[in-house]
Amino acid sequence: MPLFRLSERLDFPPAWLARSDGLLCIGGDLSAQRILLAYENGIFPWFSESEPVLWWSPDPRLVLFPSNIQISRSLKKKIKKNYFYLTIDHAFEETILSCSKPRRKEYSGTWLVEEMIDAYVHLHKLGYAHSIETWKEDRLVGGLYGICLGGIFFGESMFSFEKDASKIALVALAHRLKQYRFDLIDCQVTTNHLLSMGATEISRNSYLDIIQKSVKRTDIKNIWNLDIPLMVPQPAVLNG
Numbered sequence: 001m002p003l004f005r006l007s008e009r010l011d012f013p014p015a016w017l018a019r020s021d022g023l024l025c026i027g028g029d030l031s032a033q034r035i036l037l038a039y040e041n042g043i044f045p046w047f048s049e050s051e052p053v054l055w056w057s058p059d060p061r062l063v064l065f066p067s068n069i070q071i072s073r074s075l076k077k078k079i080k081k082n083y084f085y086l087t088i089d090h091a092f093e094e095t096i097l098s099c100s101k102p103r104r105k106e107y108s109g110t111w112l113v114e115e116m117i118d119a120y121v122h123l124h125k126l127g128y129a130h131s132i133e134t135w136k137e138d139r140l141v142g143g144l145y146g147i148c149l150g151g152i153f154f155g156e157s158m159f160s161f162e163k164d165a166s167k168i169a170l171v172a173l174a175h176r177l178k179q180y181r182f183d184l185i186d187c188q189v190t191t192n193h194l195l196s197m198g199a200t201e202i203s204r205n206s207y208l209d210i211i212q213k214s215v216k217r218t219d220i221k222n223i224w225n226l227d228i229p230l231m232v233p234q235p236a237v238l239n240g
Contacts, residue, residue, distance in 0.1 A: 006055070010034055015042040015057035015208060022058030029053070030119035032126055039147055039154050040215050042208045044188060049113045059204035062187040062194060064155075066178035069171055070198035078164050079171070084141065086172050087133045088224055092124045095131040095143040099157035112157065120156070123147065130224050132169040142166040144173065148224070150217040151183040152210075170197060180223050183214040 004013045006028035018024040024043060028034055030053060038044060038055060047054040071079070078084075100112035123129035128149070134142035142165020144158035153173065158166040177185065186207075187199050 010037060012038060012041055012043055012055065016204060018057040018059070018204075022056045023054060024057050025055045026052055028055070030115055032119070032123055032128070035119060035123065036128065036147070036149065039149055039152075040211070042204065042211055044154070044156075045116065046188075047113070047116075053115075056188075057204060058189060060190070060201035061204055061207040062190040062199050062201055063207065063210075064170075064174065064185040064187055064194065064197070064199040066174045066182055066185065068198040068200070069174035069178075070196065071171060072196070075164055075167055075171070079168065084134045084136055084162075084165060084168055086169060087135065089124070089130055091133050091140055091143075092129065092131040092145065093121055094140055095133055095145050095159075096120055096157070098140065098143070098159045098161070099145065101159070120145070120147075127224075132173050134165040134169045136162060136165075143169050146186075150215040151181070151220055152186060152214045153177060153182060153184075154186040155188065167197065174198075176223055180221055182220065183210060183217075186211075 004025035006025050010033055013025060015024060043055050043057045045053055046056050096117055100117060120129050128147050129145060130148055131145040132143055133140055141162040142160040144155060144166060146153050146155040160166040187194050190201060
């Protein structure tokens, strides 16, 4: 497949025209309108500091259906001990900056460059980007962030400064999304870490079919209300 070059015009080629490695097009900008249009069409930006803006739509696509979250025995024990507490959107900028720091290869993701950070902070201010934060006492030790459209949470990145901190954030997010009948969490790129927590690969065509309907849903309540406590339920409830 050819590699498409974007112009100033606000559009994308069809996602199914992506190359075998998932790369679809190059260029364009990181305006809020373009990023949201990309997600609506199964595309996301992913590039490093030395590269131009690159847009991807991998096949297969890694997704996590909220009811399929898997919790290891050790994580169940930590949840029962209430080792951490969690918040929503209390520290978005600190979360995304923490995600940009170097981490082990298995946690995946291209290092977030300043242009990407600025773009997602702007999307947060517009009400599209959200974060789940994990705290130990008054210190941010883990979390994740992504974009919410309709019944989809498009996960972007996660980090842990303490063992299991990001996992617990993902468990809490999946439970909240299950409660409010979200369709799925988009995990984008396959990693063993996410597979171990219940994520699964589906074809690009299946993924596009799901998001085409889900991003247009208007029956989803606002789950990002700061007045709603974010709890990690006991494992028996999570696995139910």
